[in-house]
Amino acid sequence: MLKLAITGKGGVGKTTLSxxxxxxxxAEGHSVLAIDANPDANLxxxxxxxPDELRRVQPIAEMKELIEERTGGKPGTTGGFFKxxxxxxxxxxxxxxxxxxxxxxxxxxxxxxxxxxxCPESALLKNLxxxxxxxxxxVVILDMDAGIEHLGRGTAATMNAFIVVVEPGQRSFExxxxxxxxxxxxxxxxxxxxxxxxxxxxxxxxxxxxxxxFELLGFISLNPKIAEADRKGASPYDxxxxxxxxxxxxxxxxxxxxx
Numbered sequence: 419m420l421k422l423a424i425t426g427k428g429g430v431g432k433t434t435l436s437x438x439x440x441x442x443x444x445a446e447g448h449s450v451l452a453i454d455a456n457p458d459a460n461l462x463x464x465x466x467x468x469p470d471e472l473r474r475v476q477p478i479a480e481m482k483e484l485i486e487e488r489t490g491g492k493p494g495t496t497g498g499f500f501k502x503x504x505x506x507x508x509x510x511x512x513x514x515x516x517x518x519x520x521x522x523x524x525x526x527x528x529x530x531x532x533x534x535x536x537c538p539e540s541a542l543l544k545n546l547x548x549x550x551x552x553x554x555x556x557v558v559i560l561d562m563d564a565g566i567e568h569l570g571r572g573t574a575a576t577m578n579a580f581i582v583v584v585e586p587g588q589r590s591f592e593x594x595x596x597x598x599x600x601x602x603x604x605x606x607x608x609x610x611x612x613x614x615x616x617x618x619x620x621x622x623x624x625x626x627x628x629x630x631x632f633e634l635l636g637f638i639s640l641n642p643k644i645a646e647a648d649r650k651g652a653s654p655y656d657x658x659x660x661x662x663x664x665x666x667x668x669x670x671x672x673x674x675x676x677x
Contacts, residue, residue, distance in 0.1 A: 419448070420676065421551050421576050423560040423569070426583035427593040431614035432456065434644055434654055435583055436561035437464035438665040441655040443557045444519035451510065451550060455525040455543075455562040462524070466653035467517045475515060477526025478546065479539050491538030500538045506546040510553075521556075527563075544569075551576035564593050566600050578676045580609045581635065586621040591628050598632070608676070612668055613637040633675070636668040 420443075424436045433456065440452040454461035462472045478484070482493045491500025514523040525543055547569070550558055580601050584590040598609045611632045613625040617640040626634065643658035654661055 419553075419555060419557050420578045420673070421558045421560075422579050422581060422672075423562060423577060424581045424583065425562050425564055425566075425597055427564060427585075427590045428458075430583045430585045430590050431638065431644075432563075432583050433458075433460050433464045433561050434614070435581070435612055435638070435665070435668075436461055436559050437653060438655055438661065439669060440465060440520050440557075440559050441518065441653060442662070442665060442669055443559075447519075449556045450520045451514070451553070451556045451558045452520050452522050453525055453547075453550065453558065453560045454523070455527065455547075455560055457527050457563055459524060459526070461561045462515075462522055463651050464647075464653060465517055465520060465522060466656060467515065467522060469651060471515055471517075475522075475524050476513070477524045478509065478513065479526030479543055481513075485538050485542050489538040489541050491541070493538055495537060500541060502541050503545055504542050506542065506549045509546055510550065548576075564597055566597070566604065569601075569604060569606075577606060578608065579672060580606045581672075582609065582611050582632075583614050584611050584625060584629065585613070585615045586617075586624050588628070591625075594629060594632065609633075610635045610672070610675075615640045635671050636664065638664050638668075 422439065424432050426432050436452065440450050444450045452461060452465060462475065485493045488504035489500040510521065510523055514521040582594040582597050584594050594611055601609050611629055612635050613622065616622055616637045622637055638661060641658060641661055644654045644661060647654040647657040
């Protein structure tokens with residue numbers, strides 16, 4: 419089963435790609451776990467989960483009683499003594515919600531210090547992610563920001579691919595290069611790009627010319643239906659067959675090169 423982490427500069431379309439891949443795999447009958455580890459936390463809506471359901475979902479990083487119970491450390495503190503390998507195996511079933519064959523879990527982020535801070539919240543999230551990536555019967559899709567603080571070498575070893583979403587602009591290209599360097603530092607070797615918000619062949623070529631040493635999985639066209647889905651709180655998967663076809667082509671290339 420594929421284990422994917424999807425990242426990139428804010429606003430490039432990470433969540434769009436994550437949600438469409440999750441819906442495609444679920445439609446094929448796979449067991450899918452979609453994890454929102456993005457501070458913006460919009461993956462649930464992109465999957466088509468209603469606002470009422472989403473209001474009942476609490477990020478794991480904000481469950482203070484659970485964190486203290488499992489780690490023995492008080493959330494919001496650094497240093498001291500707490501468990502670095504807390505129990506996490508029951509968390510996915512207890513705290514996820516289901517939609518269209520997808521289990522959806524919100525990890526949240528540690529809202530303090532630097533990315534490398536040692537605190538009970540970080541210990542729980544890192545151990546949870548490591549556990550999730552070793553689950554052998556599920557496709558796991560992680561929607562995350564451009565940081566990789568949740569990831570460690572143990573997690574990296576389980577991943578099939580690290581996908582950076584870019585748009586036709588230099589800032590997203592620089593983010594892609596920085597993310598790849600961080601990923602390589604923890605042993606992630608397969609780092610691909612997907613071009614999003616592409617309006618022309620010139621945009622496609624611009625991305626290829628500026629990131630020539632990245633392996634390209636494909637492109638997602640600039641599409642008003644995606645924006646419409648966002649306004650309606652719907653899944654892009656249910657709004658437009660063209661974007662589904664584009665994501666399917668990306669998925670097929672990813673599977674071919676991941677074998």
